[in-house]
Amino acid sequence: MKQMIALLAGLFLAHAGFAQDVFMCRNTGLSFFSATPVEDIDATSDKGTSAINLKTGEVYFKVAVNTFKFKKQLMEEHFNENYLESDKYPNAIFKGKLVSPPDLHKDGTYEVTVDGTLSLHGVDKNYREKATIVVKDGKPTASSKFNVKLADHRIKIPTLVIKNIAEVVEVTVKAAYTAAS
C-alpha cells in the first residue's frame, strides 16, 4: 500500500514536472516597421500572449490585431478597418516548433530556428525564421526579427499610398516567459 501511495505521489509530481516544461508570457511585445523614403511607419503591441514547451520545442503566439498602437490614430483606424480587417480577422497567430531544440532547461544563450505557420489576415503561410532564446535562472526569454511580405497575406496597398507603405515589413517579437501554473 505504501508503495502505491508513493507511486501516486510520483504521478502527481510528474504533473508538477510537466508544468515546468511549459512557460507562458502574457505580455509578449510585438512591433512592426515599414520603411519607405516617404514615410516610416511603426506600431507596437505589448498585449500578445505566447507559450513555449521546453521539452517538445513547440511555440505558440497570439495577438489581437487591434491592440497595435500607432503614432497617428487615423493610421491605426485604417490599419484595422482596411488593411488587416480586424473585425473579420481579429487575431494574428503563429504556431510552430523549434528545429532540433537544445536543452532549454539549462541557462545559456541559444540561437534556434523556428518552423511554423503564421495566420495573418486570414492567410496561413509557412515561415522558417531564426530566433534567440536566452535562459536565465531557468526562465527563457525569446526574441526574433523577421520579414513579412504584405502580398503574401493578401494585404493590399491602395495605389495612392503605394509610396508610403513598404511591401515588406519587419516584425519584431519579444517574450519573457514565466512557468505556466
Add this chain to the structure above:
Amino acid sequence: MKHIYLLLLGCGLGLNAFAQESLEALVEKETVKTHEPVIATYKSTRLIQGHSPETLKKRELDFRVAHHFGDLGGEFGGPKTFFGLDNSADVRIAFEYGVTDRIMVGIGRTKGSGSLTQLYEGLAKYKVLAQTTDDHMPVTVTLFGNAVVSGMTSSTTVSDASYFGKFSDRMSYTGQVIIARKFSRNVSLTLLPTLVHRNRVGYKDQNDIFALGGGGRVKFTKRLGLLLEYYYPFRSQESKDYFKSQGRELYNPLAVGVEWETGGHVFHLNFGNSTAILENQFIPETSSSWLQGQFRWGFNISRRFSL
C-alpha cells in the same frame, strides 16, 4: 487493490490528457474576453454636413474647411454660374480637438447662410456609449452641443431676425443626441433627435425647433461608400404656411454623398439642398428645394494631426 489500479490508470490517463493539452488551449484560456468597441462606424466626425457619432481621438487636432457652392440648377444655377461653382453659399473654417478619446471640442467661423451671418461657433461632443463587437452595447450614443454667436451689424428694422436689441439676441444653440449602430462592415445607420434654439427669430418663426435627423452609410467596396442624411424639422403648420405665403417656403434638408477612402485621406463629394453648413441654420432655415434645382455641391476638407 483493483480500485487502486483503476485509480492509477485514471491518474495516468489524466496525466496524458494534461500533457496533450496544447499550448494553443493554454493561451486561449489566458485570453481575457473584453467588450471591444466597434471601430469606424463612420470615417469622419461628420456624416455629411451634420454630425456623426464619431469623435476625434485624444490629442488629435482636426483642421476643417467646409464649403457649400451655389445652386446647381434653377434660376441661379446652370452654365452662367458654372453650375453654382461661381457662388459660395456658405463656408466654414474650424479647429477641432480631441480632449480624450471620447470628448472633443472645437471653435469655428462660418460665413452663415440664413437670417444671420458672421457666425462664431463653440462646440463640444461627448461619446457616452460605444457599441461593442459582442453587442454587449448595441449602439453608440454621442451628445453634441454648440453655441453660436453672430458678429454681424444689427439691422435697423426692429422686426428683422437680425435686429439685436441685446447681445443675447445674437446667440443660437443646437443640442443633439446621436444614436448610431454599425450593422455590418457595410451598413451603418444613425438617428439624430435635435433641438435648435435661436434666441431671436423673425415674425411667426419659432425660437425652438425640434427635428429628427436620420442618416446612414452603405459601402460598396472596402473604400467606397454612399452616404445619406435627412432632417425633418417639426415646425408648426401655421409657421410653415406663413413662410410659404411670404414666398420663402421651407424645405427639409436632404443630402447625399459619396465617400472615398484612399488609404490615408477621405474624399467626400456631397450634394444637398440646404445652403447653410451649421445645424443652427440648415435645420430651421432651409428654403431651397431639390425639385427646383436648388441643390449644390459641397465638400469637407479634414486634415487630422496627431499632436
